[in-house]
Amino acid sequence: MTRGAHTDTHDDTHDDTHDDTHDEARDGAADGTAPDRSAELELRGVDKIYRARSATTHALRDISLSVRTGEFISLVGRSGCGKTTLLRILAGLVSPSSGQVLTGGRDLWRGGRRDLAASARFGLVFQDANLFPWFSVEDNIALPLKLRGVDKRTRRARAGDLCELVGLSGFEKSLPRELSGGMRQRAAIARALSYDPSILLMDEPFGALDALTRDRMNLELQKISVVTGATVVFVTHSITEAVFLADRVVLLSPRPGRIRSVTGVGFPRPRSLDVESEPAFQDVVRRLRHELDEEDG
Amino acid sequence: MEPNPRMKWLPWVSTPVVLLLVLVAWQLAVTAFGVSEFILPTPAGVAGALGELLTDATTWSHIGITLIEVTVGFLVALASGVVVGVVLGRAQWLERALRPVLVAVQVVPKVAFIPLFVIWFGFGVTSKIIMAATLAFFPIMLNVMLGVRSVDRGHRDVMLGLGAKRWPTFRDLELPSTLPYVFAGMEVAVVFAVIGAIVGEYLGGSEGLGYLVVVSLNALDAPQLFAVILLLAALGCLLYLVVNGAKRFVIPWHESVLGPERA
Numbered sequence: 170m171t172r173g174a175h176t177d178t179h180d181d182t183h184d185d186t187h188d189d190t191h192d193e194a195r196d197g198a199a200d201g202t203a204p205d206r207s208a209e210l211e212l213r214g215v216d217k218i219y220r221a222r223s224a225t226t227h228a229l230r231d232i233s234l235s236v237r238t239g240e241f242i243s244l245v246g247r248s249g250c251g252k253t254t255l256l257r258i259l260a261g262l263v264s265p266s267s268g269q270v271l272t273g274g275r276d277l278w279r280g281g282r283r284d285l286a287a288s289a290r291f292g293l294v295f296q297d298a299n300l301f302p303w304f305s306v307e308d309n310i311a312l313p314l315k316l317r318g319v320d321k322r323t324r325r326a327r328a329g330d331l332c333e334l335v336g337l338s339g340f341e342k343s344l345p346r347e348l349s350g351g352m353r354q355r356a357a358i359a360r361a362l363s364y365d366p367s368i369l370l371m372d373e374p375f376g377a378l379d380a381l382t383r384d385r386m387n388l389e390l391q392k393i394s395v396v397t398g399a400t401v402v403f404v405t406h407s408i409t410e411a412v413f414l415a416d417r418v419v420l421l422s423p424r425p426g427r428i429r430s431v432t433g434v435g436f437p438r439p440r441s442l443d444v445e446s447e448p449a450f451q452d453v454v455r456r457l458r459h460e461l462d463e464e465d466g
Numbered sequence: 467m468e469p470n471p472r473m474k475w476l477p478w479v480s481t482p483v484v485l486l487l488v489l490v491a492w493q494l495a496v497t498a499f500g501v502s503e504f505i506l507p508t509p510a511g512v513a514g515a516l517g518e519l520l521t522d523a524t525t526w527s528h529i530g531i532t533l534i535e536v537t538v539g540f541l542v543a544l545a546s547g548v549v550v551g552v553v554l555g556r557a558q559w560l561e562r563a564l565r566p567v568l569v570a571v572q573v574v575p576k577v578a579f580i581p582l583f584v585i586w587f588g589f590g591v592t593s594k595i596i597m598a599a600t601l602a603f604f605p606i607m608l609n610v611m612l613g614v615r616s617v618d619r620g621h622r623d624v625m626l627g628l629g630a631k632r633w634p635t636f637r638d639l640e641l642p643s644t645l646p647y648v649f650a651g652m653e654v655a656v657v658f659a660v661i662g663a664i665v666g667e668y669l670g671g672s673e674g675l676g677y678l679v680v681v682s683l684n685a686l687d688a689p690q691l692f693a694v695i696l697l698l699a700a701l702g703c704l705l706y707l708v709v710n711g712a713k714r715f716v717i718p719w720h721e722s723v724l725g726p727e728r729a
Contacts, residue, residue: 260627285629293627299620303642303719312638313628344719 208271209400210236210259210368215268217254217426227425228254232268234419234428238367241394241401241438243411243418247461251426252404253372259402260293260370272368292361292399294371298353300345300360307332307341310359317364331359334393351382358390362397369394369401376405384442387414391439408457413445420457422464430460507689515689516696525678529697532674535591535663536705539598540656547603547655548648551610561611576600577665584670594666594674601662602655606648613647614640646720649713656705664698675701 217229229251236242244252257263258270261283270277275287300309308315310331311324319327332338335355345353354374361369374390375383387410394401405411411418412434422429434453436444444450489509495501496508503511519525554561561568580597587593617640625635667676675698682691714723 262623262626283629289629291627293624295620295623297620299618299624301621301624301639301642303717304638312624315638316628316630316634346719346721346724 208235209238209240209273210402211269211271212255212259213269213271215255215258215265215270217251217258217263218266229258229265230425230427232426232428234431236368236400236402238400239398241414241416242403243415244402244404244421245406245408245411245418245457245461246421246426246429247423247464248406250421250423252406252421254426255421256370256372256402256404260291261287289364290367292364292366292369294354294357294361294369294374296373296376298345298350298357300353300356302345304345305341306337306343306345306348306356309345309356310363312360313364327363328359331363334362334396335359336389351378351386354378354386355389358393362393362399365397367400369399371401371403373404373406375410383410388439388442390414395439408454408461409445412450412453412457413440413442418453418457420460430457432457504686504688507692511689512692512696515687516693519690519693519697525697528673528675528678529701531591532663532667532676532701535594535666535674536598536656536659536701539595539662540602540652540659540705542595542599543602543606543655543659544652546599547606547651548610550603551607552614554607555611555614572604577662580666580669583666589671591673593670594663597666598659598662601658605654605658606651609647609651609654610644613644616647617643642717645717646722649709649717650722652709653706653713656709657702660698660702660705 212232212234215229215232216227219226219228232255234242244255246252254263258265261270261277264278264283272287272290275284277284277287300306301312304312307325307328310328311319314324314327329338329341332341335358337352337355337359340348340352345356348356354377358374371390375386378386390401391414393399401414403411403414408418415434416438418432418434420429420432421427432453434450436447436450492506492509496503496506507515554564577597579600580593583593583596587596621639621643625639630638663674664676664679667674668680671677675694678694679691679698682688682694713720717723
């Protein structure tokens with residue numbers, strides 16, 4: 170009945186093991202058959218085709234996905250599977266060739282033009298922190314508020330609060346160059362949170378960090394997503410990271426990029442790192458890894 | 467105390483030492499090896515000539531003239547260089563269309579134009595200002611063009627993702643990312659402007675430090691020639707310090723001010 174939340178398009182050669190995983194995963198996973206009006210973010214038949222003089226690349230084909238409010242979605246896949254393109258389409262940085270992106274029931278690309286009011290619901294975090302080197306940490310964090318015409322005092326106060334949330338207290342006046350990679354990424358997250366977006370879109374935000382920092386950032390990201398109640402779409406190429414963070418893991422396969430499977434992860438969030446040693450967790454990771462490996466065969 | 471890897475103190479010690487060594491070698495060359503004082507005057511002789519020059523009011527008017535030529539020429543180059551650089555940086559098709567012309571103008575030794583400028587604009591200050599501006603224009607224009615195109619893509623994505631409009635995008639992103647290039651161009655340009663003005667004064671006119679050089683040469687007054695060169699060096703240093711100071715004030719966050727990042 171509720172299988173829709175867990176499997177969609179992958180071929181069924183591994184069905185036995187799949188069903189085991191699904192049964193475990195289903196406990197506590199939110200119901201995927203919810204009607205569209207509760208969807209925070211919805212993709213309907215999204216295609217993306219890049220035409221260059223020499224070749225036409227079908228980057229994404231027929232992507233349909235519905236993300237519920239407060240849900241944490243991971244997008245995984247090999248490099249070149251279109252996961253970054255998909256996220257950029259969600260963010261409104263790139264327009265889909267066909268299909269629709271709906272957020273809160275509004276079409277993000279109406280008549281080929283980006284709906285600025287709709288994209289104001291998004292907070293973006295990229296692989297690079299992309300902090301502006303000419304602004305202090307606090308000015309970087311408050312930049313979105315500045316663009317919205319919020320006065321300076323309010324911006325300061327908000328930046329201070331956010332620094333506390335992401336663990337950057339005391340670095341408000343520092344320049345980005347004085348921060349470590351992990352701290353810069355925290356600042357980037359704080360910037361994305363500054364205007365209370367209902368949706369956080371993150372493109373391999375911790376990809377450039379060392380494993381230990383990454384673990385810590387993942388724990389904190391969970392905390393933040395729970396505290397703020399934001400819906401999160403998180404792109405990564407690490408299966409473990411994807412499973413650890415997400416309510417549902419969306420596996421993309423390449424050329425053209427399409428959804429291969431959607432897997433629910435049943436552990437309640439926030440999770441501790443101990444969850445990674447649980448057999449059920451490892452089963453999900455193993456199965457996803459198998460699916461990825463099949464592509465090579 | 468942790469050792470200072472950038473050794474900020476080193477130039478403060480090394481510069482006086484190097485200067486002292488040069489002076490000693492200079493004096494030795496004259497006294498020990500018997501180089502004629504017509505060719506190489508002693509440091510003391512040059513100092514004397516310099517003292518004479520500085521107590522002479524006409525010297526200061528020469529300095530003033532050259533300073534005005536350089537400053538006005540540089541400011542003209544700055545304004546026009548920034549405007550043209552921004553336009554060519556933005557409109558790639560225009561840059562492509564004009565590239566052959568630009569390259570041609572750039573590779574021509576521009577001091578060759580000075581006689582032309584003298585014919586067109588006379589022996590007065592104007593032809594020197596134009597010469598200074600011509601030389602200073604290209605480094606600024608080229609740097610600005612590069613700067614306009616070098617706005618980081620990731621930074622652009624941030625502004626785009628935030629739905630920033632045109633003016634805020636310019637104010638908070640494009641302007642600050644281009645400024646370091648403007649200053650890099652200015653640091654080269656200010657030196658070029660001095661060259662332009664001096665060479666202009668060599669070839670025509672009756673005022674300015676370049677003219678003073680020619681006068682000293684005609685009188686075969688080597689000590690005074692050395693003294694004028696020292697004045698020119700001081701002028702160049704002063705102008706460079708002004709530009710550099712402005713840079714430190716305007717873009718205190720930049721690598722060229724703060725030094726390379728430590729990992």
